[in-house]
Amino acid sequence: MSAESDMEYSDNDGDDYDYYGGQDDCDMETVDRSKADPEHFIFSCLKVEEVEKLLNESIELLSNSLQITPSLAKVMLHAYEWNAEEIINKYKENANDVLVFSHVKPRVPSIQGNSSRTVCAVCANTPPIHKYSALACGHYFCNDCWAMHFEVQIKQGVSNTIQCMAQDCEVLAPEDFVLSHVTKPALRERYQQFMFKDHVKSHPQLRFCPGPNCQWIYQAWVRVGARRVECLGCETLTCFSCGAPHHAPTDCATIRRWLTKCADDSETANYISAHTKDCPKCQICIEKNGGCNHMQCGACRYDFCWVCLGDWKSHGSEYYECSRYKEDPNLANDNQHAQAREALKKYLHYYERWENHARSLKLEEQTLANLKSRINQKVMAGEGTWIDWQYLWDAARLLKRCRYTLQYTYPYAYYMEVGPRKELFEYQQAQLEAEIENLSWKVERAETTDRGDLENQMDIAEKRRTTLLKDFLEFNTNNASSSKV
């Protein structure tokens, strides 16, 4: 989605987005819908400065209650995944354990005789005694070597975990020690940037938005199962738990497997990603330019399905068969070669549909942009106000949300075991798919579609979507109670 801010009708800017990239009205109906949405997930989208403030609060809290430097507090928070409370409790029990676990102190006190302050063990130079320094482990090295060591480490992107230079010593250099040796301003800045990034990455309640060049950071309190977060800046949909693109109803492990598989098999699968197909009836070349999979040949008016090229009539509203992959029952008797071929066929079946919906989503964004300009034209021409056409806009956004979920049902189905549960899933998937294509068809021809008819279709599609998610989003039943807060 692109420029939403230039929408003329947009009079409620403060609330100008919902999870799927649209603006949300604050009326009761919308609020209820988001509550009924099985994907509903509480999170916030923070700016860098806000996160810095948040981290500083933890650092201050710890440094005040343990009477330690903020620099040391950072080392400990990093080691304990930012759980200040846990550190404070454990510190009261056994301070030494906490210091050792955080690598502030060495496990065993080092033998002082080991570290000479007459010859530096790293550079073999002999600077005067005041030009040596050491961490809590007492391994003294000359300040020039420390500076070089930090420079090399920072340039390699290391920040919170720079170790002492002595052999087998795991003691970490805290920020103030590093900065007392690093003088180049650019290097100091890089060190602090890396440190911040590392803090966010090690913090269980934070995650960077993976959108390109995006600076926003998500904050949430649950990190298990497919959890949808949407960026305020770039509108990317991400799973908070794993950082992959949001993927319900598929779970985190499965989507990782699927994406890896698709990357590995992209060669084999590439041939299907063509943008054009021949009309199955008159063979004229048709380019797909909308997201709808219900195609109509401009030449012969034949209605067919873009995915399977079958007659659209056979995709009747009762049972949309095209989404279901039929396993060959004679498979077990076949030889290995045939099984491999069958495996590829199965994969391609799911991949083709996955890819196709991804492409439809992109095309429907174009539809959305076109729709906006069409509505603007109508408003300019005095054919009603934006309020009158709002339903069309809502329909297009709902279509996007439904199709997104539909796309991510395919990896789920691919890995599902054959059985009644898979049958139920594919039945619901087929129903969702059918309603989405109906909706897509109507949205593309919105001006000639009856408003009541369209709104009815929206309702049906969204119901199918939530039903499927309610039944198959794993954490709804299994993981909700075990999530760590």
Next chain:
Amino acid sequence: MANIAAKRIKREFKEVMKSEEVAGGAIKLELVNDSWTELKGQIAGPPDTPYEGGTFLLEIKVPETYPFNPPKIRFMTKIWHPNVSSVTGAICLDILKDQWAAALTLRTVLLSIQALLSAAEPNDPQDAVVAKQYRESPQLFNLTAKHWTNVYAGGPSSIFDFNQKVQLLIDMGIDEHQARVALSTYDWELERATEQLFS
């Protein structure tokens, strides 16, 4: 080359030369050029291992940022060991990677590599094929490692059966080393090795 690196390497070179290990013939260090950026190391196969009696050459490249970054070391002599690539000679050893410390020296590194030959780390394998054999058929692994030591590192134990199988494949037009790799990989089963070579 940076000042510190050259100075350190010169000092370490002297340290190795004076060490008792050099005197005992366990390790050796040689200069490759006069810029101190590349050296040649040598370690003796430790006693009571399949590498006993063999001499293994190591390529040592000293980076500009030495000793703040580790030296780059690989086996030049072909070796059958779970933590060394049988193809490239790359070594999987923690102190050559994230456990490197600026205070470590070439002498400790050479001794650590020698220790690795005595005690492999099959859980951190560099060569998956070798590691699998090491875990699943340790006796066959020992023989294979001995055979490689004999052929490539001048070790004493010649294994008649293995030599014969390699020769059979050579007679079929296969390159000697390729034949040895295939046979070692397929637990010296001639049929499977041949199948793989001709597939």
